[in-house]
Amino acid sequence: MTTTTTAQRIAIALAAGAVSLAGLSACAPLVVGGAAVAGAGMVATDRRTSTAQLDDQAIELRGASRVREIANDNMNVTVTSFNRQVLLTGTVGSEADKRKVEDTIRRVDNVRSVVNEVVVGPGSSFPDRSNDTFITGKVKASLLDQSDIFANSFKVVTERGVVYLMGIATRRETDRATDVARNTSGVQKVVRIVEIISDQELADLKAQQPLSSMGGSSSSSSGTSSSTTPASTSSSRVPLPPMEPLPASPSSAPANSGVVATPIR
Numbered sequence: 539m540t541t542t543t544t545a546q547r548i549a550i551a552l553a554a555g556a557v558s559l560a561g562l563s564a565c566a567p568l569v570v571g572g573a574a575v576a577g578a579g580m581v582a583t584d585r586r587t588s589t590a591q592l593d594d595q596a597i598e599l600r601g602a603s604r605v606r607e608i609a610n611d612n613m614n615v616t617v618t619s620f621n622r623q624v625l626l627t628g629t630v631g632s633e634a635d636k637r638k639v640e641d642t643i644r645r646v647d648n649v650r651s652v653v654n655e656v657v658v659g660p661g662s663s664f665p666d667r668s669n670d671t672f673i674t675g676k677v678k679a680s681l682l683d684q685s686d687i688f689a690n691s692f693k694v695v696t697e698r699g700v701v702y703l704m705g706i707a708t709r710r711e712t713d714r715a716t717d718v719a720r721n722t723s724g725v726q727k728v729v730r731i732v733e734i735i736s737d738q739e740l741a742d743l744k745a746q747q748p749l750s751s752m753g754g755s756s757s758s759s760s761g762t763s764s765s766t767t768p769a770s771t772s773s774s775r776v777p778l779p780p781m782e783p784l785p786a787s788p789s790s791a792p793a794n795s796g797v798v799a800t801p802i803r
Contacts, residue, residue, distance in 0.1 A: 583690045584690060585691055590622060593648045594621065595619075596648070597617075600647065601617040601619070601624065601642075601646050608642060611631075612629070615656060618693065620693050623650055623731060623733070624651070625695060625702055626640065626652060626654045629657050629659055629660065630657075630658055639654070653731050670697060670698065674694050674701075677701055678694050680722055681715060681719075684714065687711045691711060699725060704732065706732070707735070708740055709734055716728050
C-alpha cells in the first residue's frame, strides 16, 4: 500500500513538472518558474500571504518578459520567485550576461532580493532537463511522504542535479527537508533558500489563517497576533544577503535569521 501511494505521488508531482518541461525546447531562452501551475488547493495551503503569491506570479511573468528583451542564443534562464525572493538558474554565455540578467530582475517590481545561480557555459541538454524534472518529482513525492514536515512549505527547483529548496519554514523543518532531498537518488547537491521562522512565528501564521488552510499539525496558539495582518508579517521579514551560511547547530542560532542560501553536500 505504501509503495502504491508513493508511486501515485511521484506520478502527480511529475505531471505538474511536465507542464514546465513542455516548454524546455532547445530554442527556448527562458522558463518561468511555475507561475502557471499553482492550483486553488496549493494556494489555500501556502504559508505565503495571498498577496505574496500573486506578487510571485507577477515577478516571474514580468521577469520573463524583461529577460526575453535582452536574451541571446546563449541565454537559457529560469526565473523562480517565492515570497518575493528570486532564484535565477540556467546558463548564459558570459559573466557580463550573468550580471545583466541579475540587474534586470532586481529592477522588477516587488523583488526583495535575488540569488543568482546562473552558470556561464553551454546550455543543458534535453536529457539533462528531463532528468531534472524527474528529480524534482521524486523530491516532492518524498517530502509528501514525511509526516513530520509540511511539504507545501517548500518549492523545489532542480538544475543539473542541484536541488534548490525555497520556502518559509522553521529550522527543524528546513533541516528535515534537506535530509530528504539529499538522500534522493540523482541529487548532486542541495541549496537552501529558506526564510527561517521560529516556532512561535509559525504558530502566529497558523492563528492568522484558518487551520484548514495551513495544513500540517494543528498546534494551538493563543491567537493574540490576530491584530497583525498576514501581509505585514510577510513584508517585515527582510532577507539576508545570498549565501549566508546556515548554522549547523540549532541551539546556537538566533530564533529568526531571515533568508539563507547555503549549499549542502
